[in-house]
Amino acid sequence: MLPSFSYLSGHPGFCGTIKNSPSDFVVTELEVAEQALGAAGGESLQETSEAPAEQSSPSLQQPKKRRKEPPCAEGCHRAGPRPSGGDPGWAGGDRSTPPNKNQREADPGLRSGLQEAGVLDSLLGKPTSELLSKFACDLKDAWDLEKNADGSTREFSLGPVLDKKIRADLHSAVRQKFPFLVTVTKDNEMIVKGNADYRELCQLVTEKETSDFFKFLDAKLENSTFSFEPDGNKEHRKVVHHFINKKFGKLVETKSFAVTDVNEQPNMSIMVRFREKSWSRKRSAGGLQEKQDLYTAFTLQKENLETLEAIGFLAAELGVLPSDFSYTGIKDKKAITYQPMVVKKVTPERLKEIESKVEKKGMRIHNIHSACQHLKLGQLKGNHFDIVVRDLKHHSHDSSADLKERISEAMENVETKGFVNYYGPQRFGQGQKVQTDQIGLALLNEKMVKAVKLFFTPEDIDDPVNNAKRYFLQTEDAKGALMMLPEYKVREKMLLRALNRYGVNHEGCTQGWLNIPHSMRIFYIHAYCSKIWNEAASYRLKIYGSKVAEGDLVFSEGNDENVSLSDRVHVVTAPEESANKYSINQVVLPMVGHSIKYPSNKVGEWYHERLSKDDLQMCKFRVSPLQLNIPGCYRPILKNVQNLSYFLEGGEKGIEVEDNHLNESKVSLHISFDLDPSCYATVCLREIMKCDF
Structure with missing residues (x-):
């Protein structure tokens, strides 16, 4: 997964396989208390696995400036009932x-x-x-x-x-x-x-x-x-x-x-x-007031599906747009996941009608009830993981020690020291020919046609989706490819409709990207920013290790909304380094954007050199043609695991685990723990096992 990336602890670890089946990797979202939902969205050190739609990235974000005057559109009108918003x-x-x-x-x-x-x-x-x-x-x-x-x-x-x-x-x-x-x-x-x-x-x-x-x-x-x-x-x-x-x-x-x-x-x-x-607002006799929309909340259980793909299925069945769904984060594909969602313009009764249909697609809908507002990305307490690791064995270079001792040592280390807070492989489209960060880089460079071609690069699989992608790249026949795609492939269809109208040129591809929801457009750019953050974290630990160095950035806690985000990010001075005033757990690294400060040491120099390598040295991190604004944020370099527990279980009936005789091929490891938002369980497991997945 991250072969050149750092480990935090020195224990040898052990080998094993994860995600043998979706039931071996169960993710349950930890919800924010109901009364706190209305206050969500303030500055926080926590992150989400996908950034809020109108902001650059999920953690430590710059507060938005409120519009000081009503928006000024041009002109007059002829009025009448308009077609349904979900048409x-x-x-x-x-x-x-x-x-x-x-x-x-x-x-x-x-x-x-x-x-x-x-x-x-x-x-x-x-x-x-x-x-x-x-x-x-x-x-x-x-x-x-x-x-x-x-x-x-x-x-x-x-x-x-x-x-x-x-x-x-x-x-x-x-x-x-x-x-x-x-x-x-x-x-x-x-x-x-x-x-x-x-x-x-x-x-x-x-x-x-x-x-x-x-x-x-x-x-x-x-x-x-x-x-x-x-x-x-x-x-x-x-x-x-x-x-x-x-x-x-x-x-x-x-x-x-x-x-x-x-x-x-x-x-x-x-x-x-x-x-x-x-x-979002409408005029009334009393001035501007919030529009009352119909919202239905539910818990989505999905298996072997991406979150956005699942939403595509649901939207197609309900006759609404994918943008009518709100959620707090992206969940693993190769897992069984449970996450709260809210859909707009759909009644609880209508949602219940499609329960049997969505089960055939690997989804179940639970806890359907009316709600008063949508969800926001990052509006969660964290995630709970129940994971089974199978095929346990020593690393090839470490066969002398008892495997059970190795597991115990690894668990103790990660519980006390934590792990490097890398973005996990699912952020980038693990196993795909073209990863999401490559598309994000093309968009940042405003290479719209290249981004579209990367998006439609097929995998070596003979199925309707990849056949449609293959056909489009060979012929640039957007209309023909559109007819070949399954209905649930919402992003692909949105892009192709625009390409069919405007052509497969720079302007047409720009319109294509504009045709998909903002949160989906910016997802690719966030993937690129996440890749840079991962590389920066490895470089930082390689140069300075776990010692806080002059020029590092640390985050000052506080709830004063009048203090800007930049003012809460402090640059460590030489006297502070000498006095060991800060710990490595307080060090943050920037997610690139137009409103962040960089470390004033070698790590800051590295950022500028790395962006220059991708021709982004002059990038303003605003992609105006796509209405994308990337101010940037800050992410803690280390994270801790909470409520960690584990046990060993025989793989077959009658097999027991003896203190000094662990049968490698017959035993599985069951691990349970909680992580903060935007922390990846696969990254935590990598630290525990010293394995790349």
């Missing part, structure tokens, strides 16, 4: 089912331009309001006269506006009356200028459609949709789809529907709706 047809392509007629009717609650003018007069005063109107007219005239002019360079100042509520009202009022303008705030001064995106869309559709579309975006009314005029040109529709997804894909999604045009002839129309995640 997979919205992922791409045309659809024959026509939208409801009401979806193209204007919302009677929209304020007229006259009302907006009155709002602007009251907020700005009539003289400034008139100057704004003149600026808007002059800008439109300039756009019409100078076809190649960049209208966004013209600006108009509304002056300083100190009150945030008034600023928010002005943002909305200006853009409802003039959807071709955008408003920005610079040091409390409000600036108005032309909207380049508006002008670009005007080149594709009529100005009335453009104006109505931007008003639809700005109003952002829940359950509203917007339809462009019927368009029989498939290539033109494709260009419009592409533009909207490129510019506003984080906020909305598009789909072509069959409609009847003004001549009563069948035609196609592009419909736009807000993505589900846009409705």
